[in-house]
Amino acid sequence: MKPWLLLGLLLAAGLARGEAPTLRYCDHPVYPPISWSDAAGSVQGVAPRAVREVAQRLGLALEIVVLGNWQRCLSDAGEGRVDLVIAYRSAEREAQLLFSQEPLLQEEVVLFYNRERPLKVQRLEDLAGYRGGLLFGESYGQAFDQLVAVHGNVERVASNQQNFGKLIRGRIDFIAHERRTGQLFVEYLPGAERIAMAPLTLAVDQLHFAISRRSPLVAWQGRIDAELRRLREEGAVERWLAESEAAYRAMQEAGR
Template structure:
């Protein structure tokens, strides 16, 4: 064979191999550009085809100042609420991201917009127009009247609160009936943080704060106000916390499962054990 013919054959061999080399290079490039942290992971089907598979994630927000139900810590929401959500969805392989998004009003707004999937909240008429709720309650929340020790007053019924000034946080509800009573008969001053609210009470700038008995006692301990603020003996009302689901979330399909799991957790004593655990955890933070 002539030198010229051998040269032409070599050129043809190189050209015929190019498509396979390019395909292999493209495959390597695709695989190298997929990060472990991506929310979409790729699985091979057949020899070369790639298909996206979504990672399931629940985004939860919560009240930043309501221990043991929830509180903000290092950009996350911790406490009973995220613990219960994790236990409910553990068998469905969901990852739970409990975000601290700001004050309670901001959390409820994020839930309305669908930027978060779940929150643990009271059921009120206004909120029932915006969210879907579990039928099963997460926890009872006995609500106390917290006062300045130097300005305590007798409290037997709501009428004893007439003419007074109360402090609430942005987005807070104390239940439908108590909300309406306060709005119709009292001066309400709202703030963004619990430290601001209890600070005002400690300085005598407001007359009382209606707050969860457990949450209020834990907070005044944290703020170093136990010598100035106390809960009056009689409760104002007992409300219930429920799981609120955004209407823009696909988790609405699991409302029956949520109710069934909550029933199991109450029957087994898990809710009580978790509540006691997070009371202890929060109390230990302030020793």
């Protein structure tokens, strides 16, 4: 028997005895309002709030693990060192992660650029002539991922501060990023007046709970999906988005 299947049986037995197992959730909190760190260093946003709520409803103890970049979260999930991440689905990731059937929310991915260095882009292939920026581990669809792999025209860093700072200074030509997150992040970024969004939409994709295939929680996918469905039916996700945006702006205003 594979060790993670044995762990699943042990987890079920533990629950039958009233024990609360621990769900290890990995987050890289640099995506407000989805995931961000407050002034005290606590992880906030829709993603960790949804994980906390689902864990509570299922009677699971929760440990939030914060690592230095998104690639490390994905690697730790693939190796079974953490149980859960919230991510976009891709064929490469599905080899190591079991994605929820019910999405948490939908995101639109767009291009941010420096107004002083306009992009002449009408289709994805036009990006081949420009230098872009991404965070470690980011994936924005098979077509985009293949383009940057073929042309080698993307530099990867660990934080949005680094990435948008390079864009403001003209060291890169574009950043591929979620529209909602990018707009909120640059509101309080020095030099943000230089940043604009291109009309091209790279992708419209959905964020899912993604369980490590080495985790005992694979046996809980159906229950996790049921709770995610209830959250969406209750309107909780949209409510949390609005609350998270307001809290992030309040923190930024307080720090000025």
